[in-house]
Amino acid sequence: MASSSKSDDWLSTACVLCSLNCGVKVQLSEDGREIVRTKGDAEHPASEGYLCNKASRLNFYQNREDRLLYPMRRDESGRYAPISWETAVSEIAEKLRAIRDTHGGDKIFYYGGGGQGNHLPGAYARTTLQSLGVRYRSNALAQEKTGEFWVADRMFGGYNHGDFEHAEVIIFLGKNPWQSHGFHRARAAIRAMAKDPQRTLIVIDPKRTETADLADTHLQVKPGRDAWLLAAMVATIVQEELSDEAWLQQHARGIEEVKDVFQSLDISDCASKSGIDEARIRSTARIIAKAESVACFEDLGVQMNRHSTLVSYLQRLLWMLGGNFAKPGTHYTSNGLGNIGAGKAEGFSPVTKSRIIAGLVPCNVIPAEVTSNHPDHFRAMIIESGNPVHSLPESPRWREAMRALELSVVIDVAMTETAREADYVLPATTQYEKAEATFFNFEFPNNYFHVRKPIFAAPEGPLDEAEIHMRVSTALGVVPEGLEEELYGVLAQEGRTAFRDLVFAKLAEDPSLMAIAPGLLYRTLGRALPEGMQNAAALWAVCHQHAAGNRVSLEAAGISGDGMDLGDNLFDKIISSPSGVITSSEDWSDIWSRAPEGQVNLSLTDLLGDIATLNAQEPKETDDQYPFVLSAGERRSFTANTIIRNPAWRKKDMQGALYINPDDAARLNLGEGSSARVSTRRGSMEVIVALNQRMGRGHVSLPNGMGLDYPDQTGAMRQTGVSPNELTWSEFADEYVGTPWHKSVPARIEAID
Ligand SMILES: Nc1nc2c(c(=O)[nH]1)N[C@H]1C(S)=C(S)[C@@H](COP(=O)(O)OP(=O)(O)OC[C@H]3O[C@@H](n4cnc5c(=O)[nH]c(N)nc54)[C@H](O)[C@@H]3O)O[C@H]1N2
Numbered sequence: 001m002a003s004s005s006k007s008d009d010w011l012s013t014a015c016v017l018c019s020l021n022c023g024v025k026v027q028l029s030e031d032g033r034e035i036v037r038t039k040g041d042a043e044h045p046a047s048e049g050y051l052c053n054k055a056s057r058l059n060f061y062q063n064r065e066d067r068l069l070y071p072m073r074r075d076e077s078g079r080y081a082p083i084s085w086e087t088a089v090s091e092i093a094e095k096l097r098a099i100r101d102t103h104g105g106d107k108i109f110y111y112g113g114g115g116q117g118n119h120l121p122g123a124y125a126r127t128t129l130q131s132l133g134v135r136y137r138s139n140a141l142a143q144e145k146t147g148e149f150w151v152a153d154r155m156f157g158g159y160n161h162g163d164f165e166h167a168e169v170i171i172f173l174g175k176n177p178w179q180s181h182g183f184h185r186a187r188a189a190i191r192a193m194a195k196d197p198q199r200t201l202i203v204i205d206p207k208r209t210e211t212a213d214l215a216d217t218h219l220q221v222k223p224g225r226d227a228w229l230l231a232a233m234v235a236t237i238v239q240e241e242l243s244d245e246a247w248l249q250q251h252a253r254g255i256e257e258v259k260d261v262f263q264s265l266d267i268s269d270c271a272s273k274s275g276i277d278e279a280r281i282r283s284t285a286r287i288i289a290k291a292e293s294v295a296c297f298e299d300l301g302v303q304m305n306r307h308s309t310l311v312s313y314l315q316r317l318l319w320m321l322g323g324n325f326a327k328p329g330t331h332y333t334s335n336g337l338g339n340i341g342a343g344k345a346e347g348f349s350p351v352t353k354s355r356i357i358a359g360l361v362p363c364n365v366i367p368a369e370v371t372s373n374h375p376d377h378f379r380a381m382i383i384e385s386g387n388p389v390h391s392l393p394e395s396p397r398w399r400e401a402m403r404a405l406e407l408s409v410v411i412d413v414a415m416t417e418t419a420r421e422a423d424y425v426l427p428a429t430t431q432y433e434k435a436e437a438t439f440f441n442f443e444f445p446n447n448y449f450h451v452r453k454p455i456f457a458a459p460e461g462p463l464d465e466a467e468i469h470m471r472v473s474t475a476l477g478v479v480p481e482g483l484e485e486e487l488y489g490v491l492a493q494e495g496r497t498a499f500r501d502l503v504f505a506k507l508a509e510d511p512s513l514m515a516i517a518p519g520l521l522y523r524t525l526g527r528a529l530p531e532g533m534q535n536a537a538a539l540w541a542v543c544h545q546h547a548a549g550n551r552v553s554l555e556a557a558g559i560s561g562d563g564m565d566l567g568d569n570l571f572d573k574i575i576s577s578p579s580g581v582i583t584s585s586e587d588w589s590d591i592w593s594r595a596p597e598g599q600v601n602l603s604l605t606d607l608l609g610d611i612a613t614l615n616a617q618e619p620k621e622t623d624d625q626y627p628f629v630l631s632a633g634e635r636r637s638f639t640a641n642t643i644i645r646n647p648a649w650r651k652k653d654m655q656g657a658l659y660i661n662p663d664d665a666a667r668l669n670l671g672e673g674s675s676a677r678v679s680t681r682r683g684s685m686e687v688i689v690a691l692n693q694r695m696g697r698g699h700v701s702l703p704n705g706m707g708l709d710y711p712d713q714t715g716a717m718r719q720t721g722v723s724p725n726e727l728t729w730s731e732f733a734d735e736y737v738g739t740p741w742h743k744s745v746p747a748r749i750e751a752i753d
């Protein structure tokens with residue numbers, strides 16, 4: 001890394017290593033090619049200057065030996081060779097058209113929509129997808145959050161978040177925010193919770209995490225047994241009559257059905273199955289029931305685990321019985337641009353008939369939707385900003401599915417594990433070479449949006465995803481000739497209002513143009529935006545859509561305008577605010593307008609039916625052959641999915657060790673740094689062992705995002721650590737939404753001499 005900086009200029013951007021996208025200020029090297037200094041951006045409305053340890057390593061994302069610079073095509077021998085954009089686009093369009101014409105556009109599957117920092121490609125992909133009549137799509141949300149989205153949507157009419165900063169009782173359920181964040185300024189906020197004697201921090205996790213170290217109560221549940229623990233807590237509140245009846249009468253419906261089920265639950269049976277003492281469960285439930293305010297965060301420890309959708313429901317009942325919704329310090333649904341987390345169930349996938357939530361096919365069934373002989377199986381796949389061969393369950397089966405496709409196209413910045421199985425690989429500009437943004441904004445009462453300017457010029461070769469999609473659509477013949485020039489001409493000569501009138505008139509005349517609208521905006525409005533901001537053009541449409549239904553919250557945030565000027569003013573405000581801007585200001589009472597019929601719906605009958613069976617179920621995660629529970633894919637201080645591939649970015653845990661309790665290790669003759677074999681029903685991998693007192697006996701963990709190839713000094717590919725999904729399998733998943741049970745995989749550990 002170069003050491004001298006270009007100047008004293010601090011450029012505003014955002015960290016792209018987790019969903020929070022904290023505001024970052026960076027200084028570049030004199031040649032303008034490297035990030036040499038980073039600091040938190042105090043002007044950012046949500047992160048307010050905060051950064052975690054990872055942001056200082058962002059240069060490893062931008063500057064990489066494995067950067068894709070040319071479109072690549074796989075030849076018969078399996079090797080990849082560079083081809084021109086013209087060849088790539090025309091061949092891909094030709095093949096897509098043939099599949100659509102012979103089998104239908106619904107046989108072309110899209111996996112993408114953005115990773116942790118880039119959701120604009122998701123908007124531009126519509127240009128290709130709607131041109132082809134693509135119907136089915138998915139992304140990583142459908143292997144973690146769809147169960148939670150679905151439950152939240154049925155109960156509250158939207159995805160809910162907690163007001164952790166102001167809650168009296170904070171619950172982290174299968175969540176280690178010390179390492180994984182998930183809400184803004186997490187480490188600072190957790191420290192403040194721990195220090196304040198008026199507040200109670202409860203952590204539910206089989207592992208003694210860094211977050212648990214700071215907790216008042218750590219419930220070390222047996223891995224995979226959260227359903228029993230939570231059911232026992234809810235039953236305590238019901239049976240001891242601790243719920244807030246007056247509030248529930250006013251704001252909720254279905255309480256009687258809920259009480260009926262929990263009234264007859266055997267709490268001591270649930271307690272013994274969960275591994276937590278009944279008296280402790282009862283006393284913790286009383287603290288939660290009696291608190292002025294409670295906020296809870298569930299994450300992968302339960303979402304990628306047994307009973308995951310049920311647990312998403314149970315934890316909500318736990319705090320709902322105390323009325324912890326739509327009040328400061330409790331939970332809310334937020335109002336943001338875009339609508340990530342709108343978890344409606346919308347039909348089923350064509351082959352396996354799996355439930356589609358939020359428009360996303362469950363990730364675990366995608367390979368089966370490809371390799372089947374069913375007439376409706378997927379025949380082509382476009383994958384963008386995702387690395388599913390590595391990140392989804394059962395990598396071997398994914399590789400097989402990729403090779404079974406008639407056409408596979410990957411759009412990425414690097415030659416990933418997924419790219420290496422594709423027919424064509426198209427190089428995209430990085431998130432620091434184009435204007436970018438995410439829709440992961442869940443703040444309340446003030447919500448914000450942040451568009452970042454690029455900080456680097458793109459090298460020759462890679463293109464913005466918007467340009468790629470527009471070229472493919474043009475080759476598909478769906479872009480009317482002359483339209484782009486006509487629109488741009490009006491914009492350049494007559495200005496934005498005339499442009500807007502013309503755009504909406506054209507759309508009214510021919511609604512099929514909606515399909516290519518994002519790409520057209522990129523090519524027209526984008527060209528007229530301030531330098532570097534072209535990729536933000538699609539947001540203009542998003543702003544108009546948002547403005548149409550949110551005048552009050554926009555005006556309260558200081559954004560106004562007559563009629564349709566409101567959308568333009570919102571857009572202009574966003575693109576001229578380098579550190580982000582508040583786009584919504586609401587009151588707690590506004591939350592009720594989003595709730596179904598103005599009330600919370602407590603009674604989800606399918607899940608209540610499951611609760612009634614908990615006493616009859618005998619949980620058993622392990623057996624003689626696989627006696628350990630493996631948590632496959634833990635967040636650690638230097639993991640960030642597969643966003644950075646160079647192993648040198650890590651300052652600790654370079655190999656991504658298997659964490660194991662020292663007593664277990666001794667029994668297996670394993671010492672610090674020794675090699676072991678981890679085997680599951682699906683596969684077997686060699687790992688390096690690290691003794692770790694935080695792990696309970698019988699519980700081991702492997703980090704997330706490891707096992708990536710990266711060239712060493714000689715250019716030879718080297719793999720660091722192991723990829724957890726060589727060990728997982730597709731069917732080991734939630735019955736409602738297919739979220740995989742990665743956090744309780746039965747495993748065997750053996751020493752290697
Ligand atoms: N450093 C870092 N931060 C990240 C990421 C990253 O890769 N690295 N990725 C981001 C992404 S995409 C996500 S989705 C989030 C995920 O963030 P988290 O969900 O917090 O991350 P994990 O470490 O996967 O799992 C959380 C906890 O679940 C616990 N757990 C395991 N089994 C059980 C169980 O049976 N019951 C309970 N109650 N807990 C259990 C684990 O011990 C662990 O402490 O992190 C985000 N932040």
Ligand SMILES: Nc1nc2c(c(=O)[nH]1)N[C@H]1C(S)=C(S)[C@@H](COP(=O)(O)OP(=O)(O)OC[C@H]3O[C@@H](n4cnc5c(=O)[nH]c(N)nc54)[C@H](O)[C@@H]3O)O[C@H]1N2
Nearest residue numbers: 115140385386387391411412428430431632633641642724
């Ligand atoms: N066993 C196990 N598996 C897991 C998990 C686990 O806990 N255990 N965690 C899961 C979770 S929660 C998640 S969210 C997923 C994440 O898995 P994925 O959704 O596959 O996401 P990333 O690893 O973030 O991959 C993002 C891809 O985008 C590429 N990229 C970066 N910038 C750009 C850009 O500007 N344009 C384009 N086109 N591409 C870009 C990166 O190179 C990378 O290939 O992993 C999941 N997999």
Ligand code: SF4
Nearest residue numbers: 015017018021022052
């Ligand atoms: S919490 Fe850390 S990794 Fe996440 S965006 Fe902020 S600085 Fe980046």
Ligand SMILES: [Mo]
Nearest residue numbers: 140141144300
């Ligand atoms: Mo995730």
